[in-house]
Amino acid sequence: MVSQQERDILRAEIRSRGNKLSAADRENLIKPYLPDPSDLPQTRPRASTATSATGSRRQKARKTPIRTFIKSQIHRLTYALTHIIFGIIVRLLQAYHAVVERIFAIVYHHHRTPELIRKDVRGLKRLPQHLSIILSLRTEDDALAVLMDEVAELAAWSACAGIPQLSIYEKTGALKSCIPALHQIINTKLASYFGSPSQQPNLQLFAPHHPVFVDTSNSKSEVPPLTLLLLSSTDGRETLVDLTKTLAEMSQNGKLSPEDITPELVDAEISEITSQPLQLDTADRSMADIIKPEPDLLLIFGAFLKLDGYPPWQIRLTEMYCTGDRSHGLTGYGEAVEYQGFMRGLWHYAGAQMRFGR
Amino acid sequence: MAGSMHLSRLRNWFLASPPIEFAISNLKELLVGALRQGPIPQHVAFVMDGNRRFARSHGIETVEGHNLGFEALARILEVCYKSGVKVVTIYAFSIENFKRSKFEVDALMDMAKVKLSQMAQHGDLLDRYGARVRVLGRLDLLKPDVLAAVNKAVDLTSRNGDRVLNICFPYTSRDEITGAIRDTVDDYSTPLQTNGSARTPFSESHIAHNIRAQNLGTRPQDSNSDSGSTSAESSGHEDDSPQNEHRHRVYESGSSFSSSTTLHLGQQDGQHQKNGAHESLNGDKPTFMSPENISRQTLSDHMLTKGTPPLDMLVRTSGVERLSDFMLWQCHENTEVVFLDVLWPEFDLWHFLPVLLGWQRRISKSRQNPDAEGNFAGDSAESSEEDIDTLARQGKVKAI
Numbered sequence: 001m002v003s004q005q006e007r008d009i010l011r012a013e014i015r016s017r018g019n020k021l022s023a024a025d026r027e028n029l030i031k032p033y034l035p036d037p038s039d040l041p042q043t044r045p046r047a048s049t050a051t052s053a054t055g056s057r058r059q060k061a062r063k064t065p066i067r068t069f070i071k072s073q074i075h076r077l078t079y080a081l082t083h084i085i086f087g088i089i090v091r092l093l094q095a096y097h098a099v100v101e102r103i104f105a106i107v108y109h110h111h112r113t114p115e116l117i118r119k120d121v122r123g124l125k126r127l128p129q130h131l132s133i134i135l136s137l138r139t140e141d142d143a144l145a146v147l148m149d150e151v152a153e154l155a156a157w158s159a160c161a162g163i164p165q166l167s168i169y170e171k172t173g174a175l176k177s178c179i180p181a182l183h184q185i186i187n188t189k190l191a192s193y194f195g196s197p198s199q200q201p202n203l204q205l206f207a208p209h210h211p212v213f214v215d216t217s218n219s220k221s222e223v224p225p226l227t228l229l230l231l232s233s234t235d236g237r238e239t240l241v242d243l244t245k246t247l248a249e250m251s252q253n254g255k256l257s258p259e260d261i262t263p264e265l266v267d268a269e270i271s272e273i274t275s276q277p278l279q280l281d282t283a284d285r286s287m288a289d290i291i292k293p294e295p296d297l298l299l300i301f302g303a304f305l306k307l308d309g310y311p312p313w314q315i316r317l318t319e320m321y322c323t324g325d326r327s328h329g330l331t332g333y334g335e336a337v338e339y340q341g342f343m344r345g346l347w348h349y350a351g352a353q354m355r356f357g358r
Numbered sequence: 359m360a361g362s363m364h365l366s367r368l369r370n371w372f373l374a375s376p377p378i379e380f381a382i383s384n385l386k387e388l389l390v391g392a393l394r395q396g397p398i399p400q401h402v403a404f405v406m407d408g409n410r411r412f413a414r415s416h417g418i419e420t421v422e423g424h425n426l427g428f429e430a431l432a433r434i435l436e437v438c439y440k441s442g443v444k445v446v447t448i449y450a451f452s453i454e455n456f457k458r459s460k461f462e463v464d465a466l467m468d469m470a471k472v473k474l475s476q477m478a479q480h481g482d483l484l485d486r487y488g489a490r491v492r493v494l495g496r497l498d499l500l501k502p503d504v505l506a507a508v509n510k511a512v513d514l515t516s517r518n519g520d521r522v523l524n525i526c527f528p529y530t531s532r533d534e535i536t537g538a539i540r541d542t543v544d545d546y547s548t549p550l551q552t553n554g555s556a557r558t559p560f561s562e563s564h565i566a567h568n569i570r571a572q573n574l575g576t577r578p579q580d581s582n583s584d585s586g587s588t589s590a591e592s593s594g595h596e597d598d599s600p601q602n603e604h605r606h607r608v609y610e611s612g613s614s615f616s617s618s619t620t621l622h623l624g625q626q627d628g629q630h631q632k633n634g635a636h637e638s639l640n641g642d643k644p645t646f647m648s649p650e651n652i653s654r655q656t657l658s659d660h661m662l663t664k665g666t667p668p669l670d671m672l673v674r675t676s677g678v679e680r681l682s683d684f685m686l687w688q689c690h691e692n693t694e695v696v697f698l699d700v701l702w703p704e705f706d707l708w709h710f711l712p713v714l715l716g717w718q719r720r721i722s723k724s725r726q727n728p729d730a731e732g733n734f735a736g737d738s739a740e741s742s743e744e745d746i747d748t749l750a751r752q753g754k755v756k757a758i
Contacts, residue, residue: 266539320679
């Protein structure tokens with residue numbers, strides 16, 4: 001809101017590294033843009049020198065009650081108007097995106113065929129090595145079953161697209177309590193995509209502080225294995241708190257001085273939590289490389305991008321993509337996990353645009 | 359090409375003409391005033407990305423791009439503070455940025471120094487408007503002259519309240535988290551005064567001692583209650599030590615670093631050696647705060663952003679969709695992260711307005727009917743967690 005003329009003066013002054021204008025000059029320059037001090041809430045009690053000033057200020061404020069009233073009414077009206085207009089625009093955009101989404105859903109459908117999914121990602125310049133997805137548990141009765149089905153679908157798509165590592169974040173940690181059941185469901189889903197067990201990727205399912213759940217029955221599969229990591233909110237900030245507790249205790253015992261705590265130490269400790277525990281079976285260890293602790297891409301199936309308590313340490317350089325408020329703008333509660341949303345995230349990561357027609 | 363340049367010049371001339379300028383500034387004024395009527399985020403963070411790219415695409419020097427970026431910052435700060443945002447946190451300089459060309463780093467440092475010292479010249483103005491400047495980050499990495507300017511500006515405004523500008527100067531979030539952990543550990547490994555032990559209502563060893571005594575059918579020889587936990591512990595030392603040793607073992611096997619860190623024992627100051635002396639005397643360490651009291655709130659209180667409201671919104675410009683080591687801890691459950699495809703020097707109210715409106719829409723909707731769309735699923739869960747946190751804090755206060 002600074003006028004062009006004064007902006008030029010300021011820029012010239014910046015170029016001369018602040019030698020051109022004196023402090024008083026600068027103050028005069030900005031004076032017209034400062035709000036009237038009487039508009040500010042007087043929270044701090046001023047020193048005695050200011051009492052007379054506040055007295056006169058109060059009088060000044062009293063002088064224009066009608067003007068301030070009208071002003072606030074105008075503001076309220078504008079607020080209502082802008083929100084009505086904004087709401088209409090948002091609804092229109094949602095409708096538009098919903099239509100586009102439906103078209104994508106028809107054009108890009110996986111038909112449970114790995115070849116089609118592979119074809120969809122073939123043109124992409126890069127694929128995430130470690131994909132992380134934030135899901136939310138709904139409130140219905142069968143929420144857990146729905147969630148497990150979503151996880152199974154995502155695992156199947158990732159396996160088809162050639163993403164070796166997938167981590168699923170769900171805030172409450174409900175998934176962690178049923179790892180064997182989940183493993184069963186995912187294997188069934190993979191079978192429905194890949195067919196016979198020999199063509200099906202070997203699935204490793206694990207969560208921090210839980211043993212690796214791996215099915216060794218078909219270790220002779222030709223497809224690269226899929227590692228699935230389950231995360232919950234306790235693996236984030238709580239883990240850092242636990243680490244602090246341990247370190248504090250060590251320091252109290254005189255085993256460590258606080259100066260020894262470096263980002264490298266914390267990083268090593270935190271990465272250990274999410275990385276795969278070493279397996280005793282040597283045959284498995286050869287093909288299962290340690291999971292990359294930092295995800296490359298974080299997909300959020302939701303209306304807007306919120307991290308929902310995702311582990312903070314690991315997402316330093318993670319690209320984030322939110323599928324947005326598109327498919328079911330009116331049904332509420334989270335977004336359905338849909339194939340085109342997943343694909344859009346991958347395409348976005350590769351810096352490409354999705355088009356109509358494969 | 360020439361046509362477009364003429365066009366842009368014409369447009370600039372048009373926009374700079376007094377009536378248009380007046381109209382635009384009044385419109386902005388009106389919109390900001392209107393924004394005030396609704397809910398407003400209390401804490402907004404910005405990643406000012408795109409200055410260099412802007413400079414490159416407009417054929418100007420990088421330093422000039424940073425200057426334009428500063429203008430954009432001033433514009434957006436005006437919008438924020440006028441519409442009622444309490445705290446603005448900006449990512450001015452990353453620790454990683456020291457790897458950039460020396461020329462650019464020096465220019466940035468120079469700019470920071472000039473701006474901060476200019477700010478210090480307007481002490482009374484800042485005082486009147488109650489703006490407080492805080493510089494977050496590794497100040498020890500700065501050159502002495504820049505550091506002096508930083509300290510002067512921070513000192514000058516430290517008594518002001520209300521509106522806060524957090525400048526993350528040489529900052530990375532991992533460094534901040536590590537620092538918070540380190541400070542917490544430091545706090546918890548400072549021995550408390552022995553008379554403070556009276557605040558611990560029950561002592562573990564005393565209870566263990568009592569149980570043992572009951573099992574044996576005899577009364578414990580020391581009948582002093584919770585207030586004398588130190589003496590109780592010293593008497594209960596023998597019973598307690600196996601369990602204690604077990605705990606030590608757990609930690610030694612739990613961390614691969616303990617063996618290497620014990621090498622530092624010699625470097626440690628007398629405080630720790632004193633602890634060692636205490637240890638040998640008491641067996642347990644009653645003079646420390648219990649690490650079990652450490653909660654998320656404890657760590658949050660040790661972050662550089664302590665004392666500020668929780669982060670409501672994080673805006674990153676230039677279309678890069680990463681946090682880049684900024685505010686990792688502070689992006690809690692409901693922080694809205696916004697990535698805008700606009701370079702920072704071009705960033706203005708017009709880009710920010712839809713974001714703010716969307717936020718207001720969501721918040722007011724979730725307030726009206728908590729079950730409708732746009733509501734954070736974890737609203738109730740979070741409040742209960744907060745309750746636990748406050749409980750833990752109270753517990754901690756009691757424990758101290």
